[in-house]
Amino acid sequence: xxxxxxxxxxxxxxxxxxxxxxxxxxxxxxxxxxxxxxxxxxxxxxxxxxxxxxxxxxxxxxxxxxxxxxxxxxxxxxxxxxxxxxxxxxxxxxxxxxxxxxxxxxxxxxxxxxxxxxxxxxxxxxxxxxxxxxxxxxxxxxxxxxxxxxxxxxxxxxxxxxxxxxxxxxxxxxxxxxxxxxxxxxxxxxxxxxxxxxxxxxxxxxxxxxxxxxxxxxxxxxxxxxxxxxxxxxxxxxxxxxxxxxxxxxxxxxxxxxxxxxxxxxxxxxxxxxxxxxxxxxxxxxxxxxxxxxxxxxxxxxxxxxxxxxxxxxxxxxxxxxxxxxxxxxxxxxxxxxxxxxxxxxxxxxxxxxxxxxxxxxxxxxxxxxxxxxxxxxxxxxxxxxxxx
Numbered sequence: 001x002x003x004x005x006x007x008x009x010x011x012x013x014x015x016x017x018x019x020x021x022x023x024x025x026x027x028x029x030x031x032x033x034x035x036x037x038x039x040x041x042x043x044x045x046x047x048x049x050x051x052x053x054x055x056x057x058x059x060x061x062x063x064x065x066x067x068x069x070x071x072x073x074x075x076x077x078x079x080x081x082x083x084x085x086x087x088x089x090x091x092x093x094x095x096x097x098x099x100x101x102x103x104x105x106x107x108x109x110x111x112x113x114x115x116x117x118x119x120x121x122x123x124x125x126x127x128x129x130x131x132x133x134x135x136x137x138x139x140x141x142x143x144x145x146x147x148x149x150x151x152x153x154x155x156x157x158x159x160x161x162x163x164x165x166x167x168x169x170x171x172x173x174x175x176x177x178x179x180x181x182x183x184x185x186x187x188x189x190x191x192x193x194x195x196x197x198x199x200x201x202x203x204x205x206x207x208x209x210x211x212x213x214x215x216x217x218x219x220x221x222x223x224x225x226x227x228x229x230x231x232x233x234x235x236x237x238x239x240x241x242x243x244x245x246x247x248x249x250x251x252x253x254x255x256x257x258x259x260x261x262x263x264x265x266x267x268x269x270x271x272x273x274x275x276x277x278x279x280x281x282x283x284x285x286x287x288x289x290x291x292x293x294x295x296x297x298x299x300x301x302x303x304x305x306x307x308x309x310x311x312x313x314x315x316x317x318x319x320x321x322x323x324x325x326x327x328x329x330x331x332x333x334x335x336x337x338x339x340x341x342x343x344x345x346x347x348x349x350x351x352x353x354x355x356x357x358x359x360x361x362x363x364x365x366x367x368x369x370x371x372x373x374x375x376x377x378x379x380x381x382x383x384x385x386x387x388x389x
Contacts, residue, residue, distance in 0.1 A: 072319055072327055074218045077209050078146055079155045079317035080291050081222070084205060085142040086157045087298065087310055088198050092136035094118030094162065095191055096129070101157065105143055108156035110316030117163020121191045128188050128239060135195075135232050142225055149221060155316035165310045166194055168300055173251040192240050193248050199233040200266070200279065201256065201289070201297050208288035230286070237269045237277045246270050259302040260293040295322035 072080075090100045098120040106112065123129035147154045162184075170182035175193075184194035206226035213219040240249055246269060253268040260266070265287040267279035280286060289297075296302060300309030304323030307314035314320050318327040 071212060074213050074215045075150055075153045076318040076327070077212055077291075078150055078218060078222070079153065080315070080319040081206065081209065081225070082143065082146045082150065082155060083158060083311070083315035083317065084202060084294070084298070085139060085146060087160055087162070088202065089136070089139040089143050090115050090118065090157075090160055091162050091194065091198065092132060092139050095121045095185055096133050096136050101140065101143065105140070105147065106157035108147070108154040108316070109152075110155040111158060111313065112156040113159025113313060115157075115160045115162065117161060117166070119185050121185045121188060123188050123191075125188060128192070131235050131239065132191070132195075135235070138228055138232065142228070145221070145225075149218070158311055158316045159313045161310055161312050165300065165312075166197075168309070169197060169252075169255065172300065173248075173255040175248055175251055189243060189245060192236060192243070193245065193252065195232075195236045196240060196249055196252055197256075197297075199229060199236050201294060202229040203233050204265070204287050204289040205291070205294045207286050208290050208294070210288075234277060241269045241275060241277060256297050259296045259300065260289060261296070261302075265289070291319040292321060292323050292325065295320070 086101070086106070093100050094115075095118070098118070100115055100118065121129075121132070123132070166184040167176075167182045170176045171178050171180075176182050182190070184190045203226065206222055206229060209222060210219065210226070213222055237249075240246075249268040250270075253266045257264055257266040265281075267276055270276055292304075295315070298310045299305055299307065299322050301322065304321060304325045306321050306325065306328070308322075318329055320328055
């Protein structure tokens with residue numbers, strides 16, 4: 001039998017559910033009260049009054065999360081991505097013109113830092129230069145987009161090393177011997193190998209972050225960036241293949257695999273003597289990496305640390321530890337900063353920040369290649385070497 005009261009009651013329950021859901025989603029997605037209030041006010045057009053929104057926003061401190069909302073906030077995840085975009089943007093922009101991000105795109109919360117290394121690449125091939133310029137424009141746009149989306153919660157650009165860190169990576173991958181220089185900007189071939197280090201990592205980083213994002217708007221944005229990073233990766237891998245730079249990609253792939261954990265999830269551009277321009281699992285899906293695994297690669301170490309490699313003082317934001325280190329508010333502390341309780345921001349041993357200053361870290365990363373991995377064959381037609389027991 002039709003009862004007007006039942007219809008009214010169901011509508012009331014539905015509205016209350018929608019408001020509760022929206023409130024939780026917004027609280028989950030914002031890092032501070034200012035951002036929450038801004039999101040709540042926007043949600044007012046969907047049924048939440050501005051006065052109620054302001055009250056709810058002020059009632060939920062940034063450090064508090066409901067018991068049913070564990071894990072990093074969406075803003076923490078996007079800030080982690082922003083650190084990676086800073087790195088890629090600085091690499092590509094300096095490669096095409098010798099100039100990095102403008103001052104209006106680097107400020108924010110956390111510890112700001114300078115960029116060391118980088119200069120214009122003497123491109124000889126017009127198409128490769130055009131690829132570089134297009135990718136540089138995309139990465140700059142990603143920085144601007146994420147900063148706008150995060151508003152006042154956006155982290156500042158941390159200290160970035162895109163000079164000595166490439167030398168350390170080349171030593172660790174076995175591309176050069178210790179003591180030899182490696183200028184990633186010296187030639188377009190070197191530049192492409194440097195780009196190969198980053199692009200595949202970016203794809204797996206966004207893929208790994210997707211299940212952690214609860215806000216559909218943020219998820220849509222991350223998916224859009226993931227798609228672009230995948231396009232970039234395809235361009236770099238195809239160009240390297242056309243130049244027959246197979247062996248270096250095998251070495252770089254093995255290095256990434258050796259520092260990001262025991263699983264073999266990295267693939268070079270040729271696998272089992274067959275072109276492998278799209279690295280996927282058996283289901284044709286892109287691989288995922290956790291924030292900790294991504295930081296293992298950009299910190300250039302298999303250890304659990306909070307700085308090193310391309311980020312000598314670490315990244316800004318909560319997600320700043322490699323390996324299985326828990327989230328830690330702030331991030332990007334100067335190496336050995338007083339009062340941090342962490343010597344050189346490294347929780348597992350001697351200071352591993354400023355990787356380019358000594359060969360010890362490079363040797364450690366190189367030794368990591370010997371980590372016991374059950375690798376598939378990664379050279380053209382050659383079986384994988386049996387790890388030493």
